[in-house]
Amino acid sequence: MPRPRSRLRLADVAERAGVSLTTASRALAGRDGVREEVAERVRRISRELGYVANPHARTLAGGTASTVGLIVHQIDDPYFSEIAGGVVQVAGERDLIVQICHSGRNPQNELRQIRHLIAQRVGVIIIAGSGYVDPRMEAESRAELSAFQDAGGRLTVIGRHFLNADAVRPDNKEGAETVTGHLLALGHRRIAVAAGEMLLSTVADRFAGVAAALAGAGLPSDELPLAQAEFTRDGGRHAAERILRDHPDTTAIVALNDAMAIGVLSALRTHRVPVPHRMSVAGFDDVSFAADLAPGLTTVRLPLAEMGRQALSMALRPPASRPRRKSTGHELVVRDSTGPAPSR
Amino acid sequence: MPRPRSRLRLADVAERAGVSLTTASRALAGRDGVREEVAERVRRISRELGYVANPHARTLAGGTASTVGLIVHQIDDPYFSEIAGGVVQVAGERDLIVQICHSGRNPQNELRQIRHLIAQRVGVIIIAGSGYVDPRMEAESRAELSAFQDAGGRLTVIGRHFLNADAVRPDNKEGAETVTGHLLALGHRRIAVAAGEMLLSTVADRFAGVAAALAGAGLPSDELPLAQAEFTRDGGRHAAERILRDHPDTTAIVALNDAMAIGVLSALRTHRVPVPHRMSVAGFDDVSFAADLAPGLTTVRLPLAEMGRQALSMALRPPASRPRRKSTGHELVVRDSTGPAPSR
DNA sequence: TTGAAAGCGCTAACAC
DNA sequence: GTGTTAGCGCTTTCAA
Numbered sequence: 210m211p212r213p214r215s216r217l218r219l220a221d222v223a224e225r226a227g228v229s230l231t232t233a234s235r236a237l238a239g240r241d242g243v244r245e246e247v248a249e250r251v252r253r254i255s256r257e258l259g260y261v262a263n264p265h266a267r268t269l270a271g272g273t274a275s276t277v278g279l280i281v282h283q284i285d286d287p288y289f290s291e292i293a294g295g296v297v298q299v300a301g302e303r304d305l306i307v308q309i310c311h312s313g314r315n316p317q318n319e320l321r322q323i324r325h326l327i328a329q330r331v332g333v334i335i336i337a338g339s340g341y342v343d344p345r346m347e348a349e350s351r352a353e354l355s356a357f358q359d360a361g362g363r364l365t366v367i368g369r370h371f372l373n374a375d376a377v378r379p380d381n382k383e384g385a386e387t388v389t390g391h392l393l394a395l396g397h398r399r400i401a402v403a404a405g406e407m408l409l410s411t412v413a414d415r416f417a418g419v420a421a422a423l424a425g426a427g428l429p430s431d432e433l434p435l436a437q438a439e440f441t442r443d444g445g446r447h448a449a450e451r452i453l454r455d456h457p458d459t460t461a462i463v464a465l466n467d468a469m470a471i472g473v474l475s476a477l478r479t480h481r482v483p484v485p486h487r488m489s490v491a492g493f494d495d496v497s498f499a500a501d502l503a504p505g506l507t508t509v510r511l512p513l514a515e516m517g518r519q520a521l522s523m524a525l526r527p528p529a530s531r532p533r534r535k536s537t538g539h540e541l542v543v544r545d546s547t548g549p550a551p552s553r
Numbered sequence: 554m555p556r557p558r559s560r561l562r563l564a565d566v567a568e569r570a571g572v573s574l575t576t577a578s579r580a581l582a583g584r585d586g587v588r589e590e591v592a593e594r595v596r597r598i599s600r601e602l603g604y605v606a607n608p609h610a611r612t613l614a615g616g617t618a619s620t621v622g623l624i625v626h627q628i629d630d631p632y633f634s635e636i637a638g639g640v641v642q643v644a645g646e647r648d649l650i651v652q653i654c655h656s657g658r659n660p661q662n663e664l665r666q667i668r669h670l671i672a673q674r675v676g677v678i679i680i681a682g683s684g685y686v687d688p689r690m691e692a693e694s695r696a697e698l699s700a701f702q703d704a705g706g707r708l709t710v711i712g713r714h715f716l717n718a719d720a721v722r723p724d725n726k727e728g729a730e731t732v733t734g735h736l737l738a739l740g741h742r743r744i745a746v747a748a749g750e751m752l753l754s755t756v757a758d759r760f761a762g763v764a765a766a767l768a769g770a771g772l773p774s775d776e777l778p779l780a781q782a783e784f785t786r787d788g789g790r791h792a793a794e795r796i797l798r799d800h801p802d803t804t805a806i807v808a809l810n811d812a813m814a815i816g817v818l819s820a821l822r823t824h825r826v827p828v829p830h831r832m833s834v835a836g837f838d839d840v841s842f843a844a845d846l847a848p849g850l851t852t853v854r855l856p857l858a859e860m861g862r863q864a865l866s867m868a869l870r871p872p873a874s875r876p877r878r879k880s881t882g883h884e885l886v887v888r889d890s891t892g893p894a895p896s897r
Numbered sequence: 898t899t900g901a902a903a904g905c906g907c908t909a910a911c912a913c
Numbered sequence: 914g915t916g917t918t919a920g921c922g923c924t925t926t927c928a929a
Contacts, residue, residue: 503847
């Protein structure tokens with residue numbers, strides 16, 4: 210592939226502004242040691258000329274690596290695309306570039322993506338999405354990431370329990386308690402859970418929240434009907450089928466994410482189970498179209514885009530002596546998919 | 554942003570192999586002019602040491618980066634996140650990195666993103682999403698992109714009319730004709746259109762398809778009720794409000810994308826207009842959750858992820874003498890939001 | 898077939 | 914404050 214014709218360089222801007230390379234560099238980086246008047250002139254000329262720095266040269270020379278690596282399970286999953294939206298937005302404001310990789314909920318592939326990003330010399334890595342309950346499944350990733358951090362790279366995780374990284378912590382357990390409390394308040398006592406694979410820490414945490422709420426209400430959470438399946442729409446369908454078959458007197462289903470909730474609603478529609486009159490359904494996440502389902506989905510709202518924004522903002526601040534933890538908070542959004550428990 | 558400490562360099566590999574930098578470079582790049590035996594030794598040592606080239610140095614010194622720039626209007630819009638999913642998938646298979654930027658449906662911002670990607674020396678640019686009817690709105694972008702292509706860069710557009718680029722062409726006009734034909738066959742005669750801004754070429758093309766279908770059925774398409782608004786869910790709400798007010802005898806609304814269709818459904822629910830008994834609604838795109846709305850949305854399916862895959866695959870093939878055009882095809886997906894026209 | 902040397906465009910010590 | 918100069922790690926002429 211031929212090499213793109215060389216474009217405007219910093220030297221051109223410097224020349225036009227009648228200053229040296231260094232001064233131009235400082236002015237554009239906003240560093241001080243330049244008279245404000247001169248700096249302003251350089252910036253103006255740079256803008257007029259449409260100058261854009263070559264990030265490779267910049268990185269090579271030891272400047273800031275202006276790239277953010279974002280690892281998601283799957284970008285076309287609304288949970289991740291909304292988070293990514295937040296990351297890309299902040300990146301755009303700061304003239305950073307975002308590289309997106311899929312881990313596909315596969316620890317080996319995730320490791321590969323991490324290595325790739327590190328080889329690219331990205332300055333920031335953001336990992337979004339559940340980790341694994343068993344630390345051995347991500348031991349290698351952790352090792353690579355530690356080395357990355359030791360070398361000065363910035364790491365932020367969203368929804369993982371990494372001891373040594375800044376983290377955006379979704380209210381998984383608390384949110385699950387809240388939504389379960391909502392169902393209890395509506396009089397439901399026979400509540401079932403549609404869960405993803407329990408080896409995902411997000412699933413385990415949310416499930417713990419449901420169990421805690423039930424225990425708090427004096428209900429035996431150890432025999433809580435639990436249907437595990439994939440953490441997806443189809444998984445939700447399968448889980449609902451099993452719940453209907455094995456626990457026919459269930460009056461409410463808590464799905465541990467909205468994707469599963471949608472599958473649950475779909476299965477209930479197929480079986481002509483009226484929602485919420487015969488069965489209440491609640492989800493988790495509040496993805497953008499949860500309000501547009503019918504019935505509108507009662508769910509726990511996480512501020513997804515905001516989580517993405519925070520993750521990048523944290524990474525861009527100078528590292529703290531101790532890793533930062535930022536809880537997302539959550540909000541119960543009551544729509545039409547939950548209602549009073551049917552009286553018997 | 555901090556800078557990761559420098560790692561193993563090519564010079565280290567060269568030294569260990571007892572050859573010059575040049576020879577090592579050649580050996581690893583697989584270029585000839587190196588005795589096979591020497592090349593093999595260099596490669597072995599490089600592997601043993603775990604050497605990974607610094608892509609910034611590599612890009613700066615010569616070739617283009619093995620990076621794909623993907624410009625979308627908004628990554629958290631399902632239309633784009635599904636396309637992006639396809640692109641990221643193919644990229645993952647080929648060890649390429651995908652950089653995502655938002656244009657935000659703003660030509661100026663799009664131009665800025667294009668410049669960034671070019672400055673970044675990406676080898677491939679993929680632009681997804683509607684262009685503008687008025688060529689002047691994207692004249693600058695076109696100029697930059699032409700220069701990029703002249704310099705050897707590969708460009709693929711999804712859903713734009715760029716003469717000189719490989720293109721994935723969604724069946725906008727054809728799909729609109731199909732879905733309008735479906736409504737006509739159901740007996741609808743008073744059909745209204747909820748459209749995005751007409752300056753978007755996608756909107757114009759889809760609208761032309763609706764008009765053509767009506768004309769083909771001998772209906773006066775020049776007085777076709779048309780409500781223009783933003784090409785989003787909220788825009789759909791507003792458009793529906795206006796249609797209900799100004800054309801109360803309408804029996805079917807064609808929304809020119811699914812986002813608007815969802816807004817239309819929402820507005821109709823608010824006004825207690827039964828769908829499809831009193832009003833049929835059709836969308837366009839078939840985003841993943843269109844089936845889960847209630848009623849399930851009748852729409853025109855575009856193979857979004859496949860479009861993303863094709864776009865990158867085309868870009869990675871050697872350029873053809875003439876730009877390639879790949880039509881997506883389309884498929885009418887009939888669900889519950891359309892039904893027979895109410896008899897009067 | 899191999900190597901020396903000249904950059905690629907930028908930042909950062911170190912002068913002035 | 915501002916400029917000079919030496920790299921960052923690699924590819925690529927151009928000689929040998």
